[in-house]
Amino acid sequence: MSIQQKMLAEFIGTLWLVLGGCGSAVIAAAFPDVGIGLLGVALAFGLTVLTMAFAIGHISGCHLNPAVSFGLWAGGRFPTAELAPYILAQVAGGIAGAGVLFLIASGQDGFSLAGGFASNGFGEHSPGGYSMTSVLITEVVMTLFFLLIILGATDARAPAGFAPIAIGLGLTLIHLISIPVSNTSVNPARSTGPALFVGDWALSQLWLFWVAPIAGAILAGMIFRFFEQPAEH
Numbered sequence: 001m002s003i004q005q006k007m008l009a010e011f012i013g014t015l016w017l018v019l020g021g022c023g024s025a026v027i028a029a030a031f032p033d034v035g036i037g038l039l040g041v042a043l044a045f046g047l048t049v050l051t052m053a054f055a056i057g058h059i060s061g062c063h064l065n066p067a068v069s070f071g072l073w074a075g076g077r078f079p080t081a082e083l084a085p086y087i088l089a090q091v092a093g094g095i096a097g098a099g100v101l102f103l104i105a106s107g108q109d110g111f112s113l114a115g116g117f118a119s120n121g122f123g124e125h126s127p128g129g130y131s132m133t134s135v136l137i138t139e140v141v142m143t144l145f146f147l148l149i150i151l152g153a154t155d156a157r158a159p160a161g162f163a164p165i166a167i168g169l170g171l172t173l174i175h176l177i178s179i180p181v182s183n184t185s186v187n188p189a190r191s192t193g194p195a196l197f198v199g200d201w202a203l204s205q206l207w208l209f210w211v212a213p214i215a216g217a218i219l220a221g222m223i224f225r226f227f228e229q230p231a232e233h
Contacts, residue, residue, distance in 0.1 A: 018097025050168025074221025
């Protein structure tokens with residue numbers, strides 16, 4: 001596959017992740033009588049990755065996330081030359097997904113970005129009022145485990161064909177744990193799209209949702225490299 005084909009796949013996949021995941025939070029989470037709630041939003045994020053892994057995994061690897069690209073790079077699974085193009089495509093896809101969601105959501109009377117538009121935040125902008133330190137720790141640890149799942153499930157020694165299921169369910173579990181803390185990022189592209197529409201506090205806090213996921217992902221890549229070292233006898 002050419003780099004252009006991979007970039008288009010990453011753009012489409014990340015658009016779907018933001019539209020499906022953040023869309024479930026903005027449009028469906030608290031819909032009267034049939035709201036899907038926290039469990040539904042967590043499942044929606046997992047389903048976006050699972051479905052795209054089957055759809056574009058054979059084209060680009062289905063990263064959909066700058067932290068994933070960095071983690072695979074740190075784990076020796078991804079070339080340095082493709083990091084920047086992948087991240088550019090992912091961020092563009094995240095913004096496009098947020099744009100499509102805005103066009104849909106703003107068609108309802110009374111819609112307002114004041115509700116946060118599924119942006120990630122800490123302090124008073126954390127769903128549960130968690131501190132910056134709590135959010136930072138959560139995002140590092142959750143991304144670390146997300147990358148360990150990805151690296152393990154896609155390893156040549158793992159059972160073939162099941163990686164999308166493990167990764168999708170892993171992301172669902174991560175959201176079940178951390179939506180109350182940070183609204184769950186573990187993905188800088190997912191955070192950037194909604195933040196650009198909300199502006200103000202969402203942009204001023206966006207740095208954390210780049211730094212923490214990438215740090216956790218790189219740490220996971222380093223850990224997995226240790227697992228791949230030959231055993232000493």
